[in-house]
Amino acid sequence: xxxxxxxxxxxxxxxxxxxxxxxxxxxxxxxxxxxxxxxxxxxxxxxxxxxxxxxxxxxxxxxxxxxxxxxxxxxxxxxxxxxxxxxxxxxxxxxxxxxxxxxxxxxxxxxxxxxxxxxxxxxxxxxxxxxxxxxxxxxxxxxxxxxxxxxxxxxxxxxxxxxxxxxxxxxxxxxxxxxxxxxxxxxxxxxxxxxxxxxxxxxxxxxxxxxxxxxxxxxx
Amino acid sequence: xxxxxxxxxxxxxxxxxxxxxxxxxxxxxxxxxxxxxxxxxxxxxxxxxxxxxxxxxxxxxxxxxxxxxxxxxxxxxxxxxxxxxxxxxxxxxxxxxxxxxxxxxxxxxxxxxxxxxxxxxxxxxxxxxxxxxxxxxxxxxxxxxxxxxxxxxxxxxxxxxxxxxxxxxxxxxxxxxxxxxxxxxxxxxxxxxxxxxxxxxxxxxxxxxxxxxxxxxxxxxxxxxxxxxxxxxxxxxxxxxxxxxxxxxxxxxxxxxxxxxxxxxxxxxxxxxxxxxxxxxxxxx
Numbered sequence: 001x002x003x004x005x006x007x008x009x010x011x012x013x014x015x016x017x018x019x020x021x022x023x024x025x026x027x028x029x030x031x032x033x034x035x036x037x038x039x040x041x042x043x044x045x046x047x048x049x050x051x052x053x054x055x056x057x058x059x060x061x062x063x064x065x066x067x068x069x070x071x072x073x074x075x076x077x078x079x080x081x082x083x084x085x086x087x088x089x090x091x092x093x094x095x096x097x098x099x100x101x102x103x104x105x106x107x108x109x110x111x112x113x114x115x116x117x118x119x120x121x122x123x124x125x126x127x128x129x130x131x132x133x134x135x136x137x138x139x140x141x142x143x144x145x146x147x148x149x150x151x152x153x154x155x156x157x158x159x160x161x162x163x164x165x166x167x168x169x170x171x172x173x174x175x176x177x178x179x180x181x182x183x184x185x186x187x188x189x190x191x192x193x194x195x196x197x198x199x200x201x202x203x204x205x206x207x208x209x210x211x212x213x214x215x216x217x218x219x220x
Numbered sequence: 221x222x223x224x225x226x227x228x229x230x231x232x233x234x235x236x237x238x239x240x241x242x243x244x245x246x247x248x249x250x251x252x253x254x255x256x257x258x259x260x261x262x263x264x265x266x267x268x269x270x271x272x273x274x275x276x277x278x279x280x281x282x283x284x285x286x287x288x289x290x291x292x293x294x295x296x297x298x299x300x301x302x303x304x305x306x307x308x309x310x311x312x313x314x315x316x317x318x319x320x321x322x323x324x325x326x327x328x329x330x331x332x333x334x335x336x337x338x339x340x341x342x343x344x345x346x347x348x349x350x351x352x353x354x355x356x357x358x359x360x361x362x363x364x365x366x367x368x369x370x371x372x373x374x375x376x377x378x379x380x381x382x383x384x385x386x387x388x389x390x391x392x393x394x395x396x397x398x399x400x401x402x403x404x405x406x407x408x409x410x411x412x413x414x415x416x417x418x419x420x421x422x423x424x425x426x427x428x429x430x431x432x433x434x435x436x437x438x439x440x441x442x443x444x445x446x447x448x449x450x451x452x453x454x455x456x457x458x459x460x461x462x463x464x465x466x467x468x469x470x471x472x473x474x475x476x477x478x479x480x481x482x483x484x485x486x487x488x489x490x491x492x493x494x495x496x497x498x499x500x501x502x503x504x505x
Contacts, residue, residue, distance in 0.1 A: 049427065051427075072431075075426070075429045075430060075431045076429065077429075078426070078427065078428065078429040079428070079429035083427055089420065089423065089424050089427070090424075091420075091421050091424055092237075093233055093234060093236075093237040093421075094233070102424075102425070102428055103428040103429070105226055106425070106428050106429050106430040106434060107429060150428065153428075154428075154429070
């Protein structure tokens with residue numbers, strides 16, 4: 001479903017942060033991308049959600065080959081993805097329900113559909129009772145759950161998680177990982193970047209180590 | 221849900237959450253448009269005064285005392301045929317004396333043994349005669365007609381008024397353009413200042429698959445709304461000011477309905493243009 005071949009990426013005149021990255025992620029798979037801070041995990045994710053362009057190489061997601069994608073197709077392609085971040089990136093002027101609705105409004109869903117799906121997702125992340133609260137009225141863990149609900153709104157092919165537990169305490173981190181597992185069991189593919197190997201070491205999923213611009217996969 | 225409804229709802233949401241900043245922008249535009257509106261009213265009233273003066277202005281063509289009836293008819297024919305002449309009226313000596321008495325009173329004419337006043341033609345002119353140098357040429361040509369003694373008019377008043385009008389109109393246009401530029405700049409700058417806090421919102425919207433139109437339309441609507449409200453407020457205050465001025469000082473004409481609507485719409489367009497340029501410049505729309 002996601003195929004990355006021989007990606008190279010550098011910024012300005014510096015050494016390439018990604019030298020030759022290749023990976024494949026199948027439908028319904030959950031994979032961890034592991035490595036210390038600054039190694040290029042976020043850059044790789046940014047390439048996948050088309051916030052950056054690679055210097056060379058190829059990225060294919062479903063039917064989209066990013067090397068040939070037209071500018072007009074980018075928003076449509078992004079609706080096939082869900083992305084969550086360490087700092088949640090919720091819109092402060094929108095309530096939890098409205099933040100989730102945003103992704104569906106963009107996709108042109110009907111009011112009824114938005115209302116039903118929004119409630120369903122907030123129930124899934126355990127925050128239906130907080131639907132009318134603004135981000136500044138929610139805890140960090142709750143904000144991240146709203147961000148997950150928003151990311152899942154359009155039933156994405158792939159959920160990208162960029163250090164989603166980075167701002168959370170250990171209890172909330174554990175709870176979030178359990179939620180991601182639950183979402184994965186329902187069929188959504190997940191690629192999660194983290195520097196915290198301890199938090200995921202016991203989890204029975206593929207782990208890809210990014211180091212010195214190259215991916216190394218741990219064999220079980 | 222329609223696209224425009226979503227954009228409008230988003231714009232209102234942003235205004236509600238950042239009401240102080242929005243109000244500040246509206247008040248700034250209000251002040252700029254107040255200046256522009258004041259000049260529009262001054263120009264309009266100067267123009268109306270000039271038109272009124274033009275319509276009321278007439279020439280008095282005084283005839284020689286020994287003029288015969290053929291020469292008189294020739295002068296009348298020449299006047300009627302002239303394209304700058306709107307109306308011709310013959311004033312005989314008795315009528316001239318009567319008018320003098322009416323204007324200055326019986327004492328003025330009491331000592332007169334004979335009527336010294338000349339016969340004359342009172343000529344009302346087309347208003348366009350005052351354009352360019354037509355007026356001076358007309359007076360010269362009429363003065364050369366046989367039997368004409370003199371021509372009475374108020375050339376200095378007309379030319380002074382023309383000069384004042386030109387100066388006010390020029391100043392108004394220059395100031396109007398400056399105000400338009402300043403207003404556009406104010407809206408653009410306000411949007412620019414607030415782009416920093418909107419950047420995350422734009423980023424999130426792009427991330428969930430929103431196109432440029434979906435992201436930026438609410439901000440263009442906010443710019444337009446700021447301009448519309450600012451100019452509507454200034455028109456309202458100017459209307460009140462005009463009413464007060466009329467009651468306390470002198471009658472003044474206010475902008476009519478189409479002019480007022482155009483003024484408010486222009487404010488909205490300036491707001492739209494200001495936000496568009498700011499978004500284009502700072503966010504590479």
